[in-house]
Amino acid sequence: QQQVKQSPQSLIVQKGGISIINCAYENTAFDYFPWYQQFPGKGPALLIAIRPDVSEKKEGRFTISFNKSAKQFSLHIMDSQPGDSATYFCAASYNFNKFYFGSGTKLNVKP
Amino acid sequence: DTAVSQTPKYLVTQMGNDKSIKCEQNLGHDTMYWYKQDSKKFLKIMFSYNNKELIINETVPNRFSPKSPDKAHLNLHINSLELGDSAVYFCASSQGGRSDTQYFGPGTRLTVL
Numbered sequence: 001q002q003q004v005k006q007s008p009q010s011l012i013v014q015k016g017g018i019s020i021i022n023c024a025y026e027n028t029a030f031d032y033f034p035w036y037q038q039f040p041g042k043g044p045a046l047l048i049a050i051r052p053d054v055s056e057k058k059e060g061r062f063t064i065s066f067n068k069s070a071k072q073f074s075l076h077i078m079d080s081q082p083g084d085s086a087t088y089f090c091a092a093s094y095n096f097n098k099f100y101f102g103s104g105t106k107l108n109v110k111p
Numbered sequence: 112d113t114a115v116s117q118t119p120k121y122l123v124t125q126m127g128n129d130k131s132i133k134c135e136q137n138l139g140h141d142t143m144y145w146y147k148q149d150s151k152k153f154l155k156i157m158f159s160y161n162n163k164e165l166i167i168n169e170t171v172p173n174r175f176s177p178k179s180p181d182k183a184h185l186n187l188h189i190n191s192l193e194l195g196d197s198a199v200y201f202c203a204s205s206q207g208g209r210s211d212t213q214y215f216g217p218g219t220r221l222t223v224l
Contacts, residue, residue, distance in 0.1 A: 034212070043115070043201050043215030044154070087152055098167055099213065101154040 003027060004092050006102025013109050019077040021105045023090035026071065030092040030100075035064065035075045038087045038104075047088070048075070080109045114138050115216035117202050123222045124192055132187045132219045134202030140214075141207035142166075143185035145177060148199040148218070160185050161207055192223045 006023045013019045023033075034049035050057045050064040050073065057064045063076040077084055090102040115136045124130055136143060144167075145157040159167035163179040174190045185202060202216040 036215075038152075041217075043203070043217050045215065046212050049212070089154060098159070099156060104152040104154070106152075 002103070003100035004090060004102045006090050006105060008105060009103070010106040011108070013080045013107065015080065015082060015109055015111050017080050017109075019080045019084070019107055019109070020074055021088050021090070021107070022072065022074045023092075023102050024070075024072045025092050025100075027092070027094070028071070029094045032093045033064070033066065033073050034091050034093075034099075035062075036089040036091060036101075038089065040086075044089055077107075080107075082109045082111050085109050115202055115204055115214050117200075117216040117219050119219060120217065121220050121222075123224065125224055126192055126194060128192050129188070129190045130192060130221070131189070132200055132202075132221070134185045134187070134216055136183055136202075136204040136214070136216075138204055138206075138214060140204040141182060142205045142211075143179065143182070144203040144205075144213065145185065145187050146201040146203060146215075148201060150198070154201070158185075158187075189221075192221075194223050197221055197223045 004025050035047045036044035037047045038044040048059050048062045050066050061078045066073045087104045087106045089104050091099050093099040118133045142161045144159045148154045157171045158177045160179045176188045179185045199218045199220050201218045203213040205211040205213045
């Protein structure tokens with residue numbers, strides 16, 4: 001059973017547009033929700049993360065929105081750029097760093 | 112300086128062979144992990160070690176055996192390789208403690224023929 005469900009599987013956005021990726025979870029024990037960015041041939045790298053005591057976190061063009069009651073969180077990429085084209089993974093963790101990853105979203109930003 | 116390094120980057124081998132993948136981190140982290148990423152990009156944890164001690168062992172065939180000679184190294188040995196083992200294997204490390212950032216290595220693409 002997949003602990004974190006991610007959608008969409010792929011996303012095409014025009015340069016300058018907003019990219020939105022959604023994740024949902026069931027386990028209320030999760031206490032840390034990171035987003036990872038992965039370029040082809042590379043390992044995932046932490047992009048931004050949030051804890052459940054806040055509803056939003058912004059770092060530059062990247063924002064996480066967190067809805068604790070709905071058990072959902074999302075990544076918004078403002079002013080999307082071709083260099084943002086990558087696969088994005090949401091994740092959730094608890095209990096000594098056991099991480100559960102979403103299935104990934106392949107983002108393609110068209111110039 | 113590479114924070115988390117893995118060798119080899121590519122590994123092509125025949126079914127039934129035994130192979131090892133090495134991982135080293137120079138971040139001074141206490142916790143290291145092995146993940147498997149399948150062809151659909153799904154990333155799944157296999158093992159986690161904290162200070163050379165196994166703390167997470169997911170449902171992984173016992174053909175897979177992690178070994179941690181010291182807290183900077185976590186190697187993965189795979190016996191009797193099967194076609195289904197073909198994947199990209201990522202090593203990662205974190206400082207430890209509750210819900211900390213993980214740093215991933217570049218991955219090892221294993222192809223079993």
